[in-house]
Amino acid sequence: MNNKPREIVVISGKGGTGKTSISASLAYLSKDCIVADCDVDAADLYLLLNPISIEKHEFYSGHIAKINQEKCIGCSTCKNLCRFDAIKEDSNGKFSVEPTSCEGCKVCVEFCPEKAIDFPDRLCGEWMKSETRVGFMVHAKLGIAAENSGKLVSLIRSEARKLAQEKGKNLIIIDGPPGIGCPVIASITGATDVLVVTEPTISGIHDLERVVSLANHFRIKPYVAINKFDLNLEITEKIEKIAKELKAQVIGKIRYDKLVTQSQIEAKTIVESNIPSAQDIIDMWEKLKAN
Amino acid sequence: MTIAVASGKGGTGKTTIATNLAVIASEKYDRVTLLDCDVEEPNSHIFINGEKVNEEIVNVKIPEVDESLCTECGACSDFCQYNAIVSLKGKPVVFKEMCHSCGGCSLVCQPKAIHEVDHRIGVINFYKSGKISLIEGLLDVGSPLSPPLIGAVKKHENKEELNIIDAPPGTSCPVIEAIRDADYIILVTEPTPFGLNDLILAVEVSRKLNKRFAVAINRVGSGDDRVHKYCKKENIPIILEIPDDRKIAELYSNGKIILGNLPEYKKSFEEVLEKIGMVIQNEQ
Numbered sequence A: 001m002n003n004k005p006r007e008i009v010v011i012s013g014k015g016g017t018g019k020t021s022i023s024a025s026l027a028y029l030s031k032d033c034i035v036a037d038c039d040v041d042a043a044d045l046y047l048l049l050n051p052i053s054i055e056k057h058e059f060y061s062g063h064i065a066k067i068n069q070e071k072c073i074g075c076s077t078c079k080n081l082c083r084f085d086a087i088k089e090d091s092n093g094k095f096s097v098e099p100t101s102c103e104g105c106k107v108c109v110e111f112c113p114e115k116a117i118d119f120p121d122r123l124c125g126e127w128m129k130s131e132t133r134v135g136f137m138v139h140a141k142l143g144i145a146a147e148n149s150g151k152l153v154s155l156i157r158s159e160a161r162k163l164a165q166e167k168g169k170n171l172i173i174i175d176g177p178p179g180i181g182c183p184v185i186a187s188i189t190g191a192t193d194v195l196v197v198t199e200p201t202i203s204g205i206h207d208l209e210r211v212v213s214l215a216n217h218f219r220i221k222p223y224v225a226i227n228k229f230d231l232n233l234e235i236t237e238k239i240e241k242i243a244k245e246l247k248a249q250v251i252g253k254i255r256y257d258k259l260v261t262q263s264q265i266e267a268k269t270i271v272e273s274n275i276p277s278a279q280d281i282i283d284m285w286e287k288l289k290a291n
Numbered sequence B: 001m002t003i004a005v006a007s008g009k010g011g012t013g014k015t016t017i018a019t020n021l022a023v024i025a026s027e028k029y030d031r032v033t034l035l036d037c038d039v040e041e042p043n044s045h046i047f048i049n050g051e052k053v054n055e056e057i058v059n060v061k062i063p064e065v066d067e068s069l070c071t072e073c074g075a076c077s078d079f080c081q082y083n084a085i086v087s088l089k090g091k092p093v094v095f096k097e098m099c100h101s102c103g104g105c106s107l108v109c110q111p112k113a114i115h116e117v118d119h120r121i122g123v124i125n126f127y128k129s130g131k132i133s134l135i136e137g138l139l140d141v142g143s144p145l146s147p148p149l150i151g152a153v154k155k156h157e158n159k160e161e162l163n164i165i166d167a168p169p170g171t172s173c174p175v176i177e178a179i180r181d182a183d184y185i186i187l188v189t190e191p192t193p194f195g196l197n198d199l200i201l202a203v204e205v206s207r208k209l210n211k212r213f214a215v216a217i218n219r220v221g222s223g224d225d226r227v228h229k230y231c232k233k234e235n236i237p238i239i240l241e242i243p244d245d246r247k248i249a250e251l252y253s254n255g256k257i258i259l260g261n262l263p264e265y266k267k268s269f270e271e272v273l274e275k276i277g278m279v280i281q282n283e284q
């Protein structure tokens, strides 16, 4: 039908489950993919892949309000209308916008009787195309306190797709954001496969249920990988049962391996380091490829 | 006094520290309020094990168009910065998931055809366990906007006593919302390259918000000393160090807190509260 590349998004209910180490390992094993870091809030993939930047772009999204003090007459219309409490009045009766609170909704700009509020584009971060030893990579650095990580995620994904087209690759591996909020939704809509990384903890069970139902909500097939499965075999069993009920296939079980931190320190993916858990990831990759 | 426990990324032990601090604090204060603002995946209730005493649905305001008054002028869709109200063949249609509830469209609508109605985004659960009140925000699945729910949870802060906020991970809008009014922030990290990378971002956020903060290092011994070195170089106090102890990981996996099970750690948590109390007192 079409030659749309396969797009595997690795996500997790919580951060710190090993999502990034697993994505990097899969990218390494595939030998032939575009890899994208959509965990823009905590972009860590570059620490393992040592990208060499070939292109850098600023990322603007939305706007931010800025009061022009020369024109402002202090009528406080803006302050009364702003629902995000972003406009402050100081002890001298001067009004200003608190940038970390402004959502760029434009209400104050529209209703300021003196037209005293500017509405410039908002710089939210930068995104890069890079070369790595596992292939091309698209990634970003979100500005501090910048909003709209969802939009940046969408941008990275569309750039990764373009790059896949250009380079004739039929696989994209995405290190997705954790959670179930707006960045995750942006990272999985339209993806072909979702790999949910979880751990055998009570909270892991909770998180898994929520993430799988999110994937179902968007009609994407979820696979489950249980990381550190031998830390608590009882809960691992429970997770397998719940995954079955939720119609999500457990495609990999990765053992608890203290040496993962060591390979992280050496800036290597797990599968490049000759450590016990590498084999588990290789097995998982073989199954994933076959599906 | 409000202490927020935050981290650049999840899985560093934020909830462990927040819940254990709440337990220690409840020995000292008459009442402790633990606000779980990690509304996408709130986990504090697993460790606190309280009795649920109440529930409150959280709504945001979204526009509704009265078609009999609408002149199909398009002013509302032109105005909306988030494409949450769009004119389809002249008729305005609302996409509620994208609405930020700014109220702008109803203000710009001349014939007053727009009024605002409630749209549910999540729920707040109230638990009680001894002297601890746990107030947990839980975002509905498929609802992308957590800051308004976090704001609603924070309204239940108990200004007279001690509050502990379990903040969401990351460095963007939800964290800012959770920590912006805190008196003190504890940034939780791990002694690894990922941990350091994420800590640096969290430090930037705390500095940008002009907050007092310190670092708590979890799983000390599992990685290297780069986090320690960074804190030293940046003059950031390390307020708590938890060793890499398989017993702690096992307790966590079974939903149990450290205190009460591993009494040897009690003293270090007590010291955290004391130190923070002193810092805040010196400020006032």
Ligand code: SF4
Pocket (backbone or CB within 6 Å): A067, A071, A072, A073, A074, A075, A076, A077, A078, A079, A095, A111, A112, A113, A114, A115, A116, A117
């Ligand atoms: S509405 Fe305009 S003039 Fe009035 S206080 Fe705000 S910026 Fe100043």
Ligand code: SF4
Pocket (backbone or CB within 6 Å): A064, A065, A081, A082, A083, A084, A085, A086, A087, A097, A101, A102, A103, A104, A105, A106, A107, A108, A109, B102
């Ligand atoms: S643009 Fe919206 S959020 Fe920003 S200051 Fe104006 S009214 Fe407030």
Ligand code: SF4
Pocket (backbone or CB within 6 Å): B065, B069, B070, B071, B072, B073, B074, B075, B076, B077, B090, B092, B108, B109, B110, B111, B112, B113, B114
């Ligand atoms: S601004 Fe009011 S009248 Fe105009 S299209 Fe929107 S709802 Fe209809």
Ligand code: SF4
Pocket (backbone or CB within 6 Å): A105, B062, B063, B079, B080, B081, B082, B083, B084, B085, B098, B099, B100, B101, B102, B103, B104, B105, B106
């Ligand atoms: S309330 Fe604001 S965000 Fe929502 S539809 Fe109206 S203009 Fe758009």
